Amino acid sequence: MLHAVGPLLSIDVDDRTATETSIEGLLESLVGGRAVATALAHDRIPFSADPFGPENRAYISTGPLQQSTMSFTGRMNMTGLSPLSNGLVSTNAGGYLSRNFTDTGISVLEVTGASDDLLVIHVTDDGVEFETVPELEGAPVPEVSDYIATTRDLGPDNCIAIGPAGENLVRFASVMTFDSRAFGRGGLGAVLGSKNVKCITFEGNSPPSIEIPNPPESDVHREAATxxxxxxxxxxxxxxxxxxxxxxxxxxxxxxxxxxxxxxxxxxxxxxxxxxxxxxxxxxxxxxxxxxxxxxxxxxxxxxxxxxxxxxxxxxxxxxxxxxxxxxxxxxxxxxxxxxxxxxxxxxxxxxxxxxxxxxxxxxxxxxxxxxxxxxxxxxxxxxxxxxxxxxxxxxxxxFAAHDGRVLHGQGLSYAVANRGADHMYATVLKLEYNGDIDPQGTLGKADIVAERENRNAFRDTGIVCAFGSDYLTDDRLETLFDTDMETLLDIGSKTVTLERHFNNQRGFDEADDDLPYDLPNLEDAVQEYYQVRGWNEDGTVSEDTVTDVAAD
CATH class of the missing domain: 1.10.569.10 (Aldehyde Ferredoxin Oxidoreductase Protein, subunit A, domain 2)
Structure with missing residues (x-):
């Protein structure tokens, strides 16, 4: 199965150390991106962690398709403990970072600890450098990019940065790249802010060698262009x-x-x-x-x-x-x-x-x-x-995102049960309801659709491919690209959702949190249908046996 290549680079900003660890087995089984970052977060962030505490960790991860020249692959994943939802969150951003990230030779970056000084971290294929930057305190994102361009001759496509909101621990602060592309939802900008990390740059010439099947690589690119x-x-x-x-x-x-x-x-x-x-x-x-x-x-x-x-x-x-x-x-x-x-x-x-x-x-x-x-x-x-x-x-x-669950009831159900909360990209049932593929009214009988689309989107963020490429990256093309069947890819998505749920359960989340601030018909019964599809307990928790089975696989 096609998967990302490269070690985990762990950076502790407290003692300013950087350590590489092989995660080849994890990459072989979970491909990369969101799935690998979620597995690492589940195992390495304490269940009792304070989102603003040094024990929280932020993960930036890539997938194998970032080594292709195919359209819809210019994205990356970021995962951590959200200061907004108090549970695990993954978010992704486009732009031009992904190729520069993979050029450093790593597959995942982990940031932990907390620095006493405001830092820029420079990640290269030769090592890691820590730069103290008190002059960037309070700087908006474009000024950070200007500083990096002046001092390192790098562009905004080489870095991630936070603005004043992240430094001030605004719970919905984003992490920015290319000045205008955001790892937006869940407040991971405040997580970097709590660690006093203003910016991280990526530069190198050591991309992993990953052979991408062609076709469909060139076919997708041509169709996107025309x-x-x-x-x-x-x-x-x-x-x-x-x-x-x-x-x-x-x-x-x-x-x-x-x-x-x-x-x-x-x-x-x-x-x-x-x-x-x-x-x-x-x-x-x-x-x-x-x-x-x-x-x-x-x-x-x-x-x-x-x-x-x-x-x-x-x-x-x-x-x-x-x-x-x-x-x-x-x-x-x-x-x-x-x-x-x-x-x-x-x-x-x-x-x-x-x-x-x-x-x-x-x-x-x-x-x-x-x-x-x-x-x-x-x-x-x-x-x-x-x-x-x-x-x-x-x-x-x-x-809440814009797509109104009071009218699109399947989307409303997906908001209720999503580990991330009221996010439209977690399952995107909305697309089926807008297009008339399913009746927008009613929640019963839609649990299997919600779960399947959660699994699909979780793998999309694992691969990593853009959501707007779904009409071009069809199931048969995904199977060819990743050299496996769709059932295996969806299973990776399912494992990711289950690990997120188990982590959140350990922080006190259960069925009481799978709810909406407005009434929908038969919502409680539909939520129970969803738990049955997932194989979870009636109270919305994941059994330890299920987690053990996921880890063993």
Whole structure:
């Protein structure tokens, strides 16, 4: 079976040491990416760890396809104990980091401990260097990139960095690469911040030798280059108006289901501001959205649909330039646009200030710096909703993505049971419900679909391939690429989900956490159906025998 190659590089920022360990057996059985990082986190992060404590660990991992020249492979995985959900979280980012990471010769980076000084860590194929950088305290992400370019002659594609939000332990701080690509959900930027790690660079000339089957490598790349998908022009915003008209675009902190200004912030509005193509490493699909507003001179990348929702409809803001400004602000400060936008929307709801874009941006800045009310909001909706007097629209502490489970009931079920919380990418049942492949109404009978798509997406993040490549990386092509059958690949995904669940169980998560802040028909019964499909206990826990079997495999 095709798998990533290279050792685990463990960096302890407390004593400033770096150790390489062979994980060949783990890579052979779990391929790479999210699966390998989850297995390492499960075994090496204490179940009782404080997310902000030195015992928490952050993992950055690659898969074997990052050694290909195939489209949809310019991504990487990051895993750790989330300060937002208090459970394991994996998130991934695109950009141009993955090839530079693999050029160092490692397959996984582990960061543990806590430094007394603010650090930049330089990882090369010759070793690791620790640089103390007090001058970068409070620096926004682009300034970190400028510093690296000046001092090391490296670009933003060679590094990951955190902004002020990460340093100030905002619970939904992101880790940024290429200035505008985010390891966004779950607050792993705050984990690096708790370790006083401002930036990590990657440079080398020692990529592993991995033979990628061709075809389908060249076929996928050619098809991506010649596609006429609307997503290549409008990114994920292309469906904004259709979703608003036919399903639901949550509006004004979930008070309404439809936004009257959806067309002003949707796909056509974004495409009008797009001034050049944008892509990730080796990808001919080029679906990114470099945008510019000529009147103000503002340039950013995006916004994508989730940001159009969180800083647009959720806040009652219908001007695309305002949403672009918020998008750029979050990138500079290093915050997940979904959690940040929804949290700001909750504040606007509490102050009856929907539609006030200036206030929304002011509050966003205050969150990143934990100033005044921003200190409260930096904790996220789950921890501040009582003080605001609003409903806690989160699952497991994670703020909701745009795709409304109140209308898409299978997606609602997937939000409830997802180990990561209310994240749309964990199972993406929404795609089947939008397309009419399954009835959006009802939760019963959908558990097997939720589990199968969780397994599929877990392996997608293991391989690692982009979610937007699903129409091109078909099952038969995946089987050829990884030299095994689809059942084996889905089993790797299943093991990953089970290890996440077991870790979270040890931290107190059970069936009480598999719930929603709104009612859906037969949700409790559907959750029990899901446990049965998974082979878990009726209380949502994983038996020790099951974990032992997973580890033995």
């Amino acid at each position: 596609s006429d998908d609307r997503m290549r022009r409008q990114g994920t915003t292309g469906g904004t108006e259709s979703i608003n008209e036919n399903f639901s675009l949550p509006t004004r902190y979930f008070e309404e289901y439809e936004f009257e200004h959806a067309a002003d912030i949707g796909g056509d509005a974004v495409e009008e501001k797009k001034y050049k193509k944008g892509a990730c490493s080796a990808c001919a699909y080029a679906c990114k959205l470099p945008t510019r507003d000529e009147a103000t001179g503002l340039e950013t990348e995006g916004p994508e649909f989730e940001t159009v929702y969180s800083f647009g409809s959720m806040q009652g803001i219908g001007d695309i330039v305002d949403v672009m400004q918020a998008n750029e602000l979050c990138d500079r400060l290093g915050m997940d646009t979904i959690s940040a936008g929804v949290t700001v929307a909750a504040y606007l709801a509490s102050e009856d200030e929907f539609g006030n874009a200036d206030l929304a941006q002011e509050i966003t800045r205050k969150i990143a710096h934990r100033e005044e009310v921003g200190d409260l909001l930096a904790e996220g909706v789950h921890r501040c909703h009582d003080q605001l007097g609003v409903t806690d629209y989160t699952v497991k502490g994670l703020e």
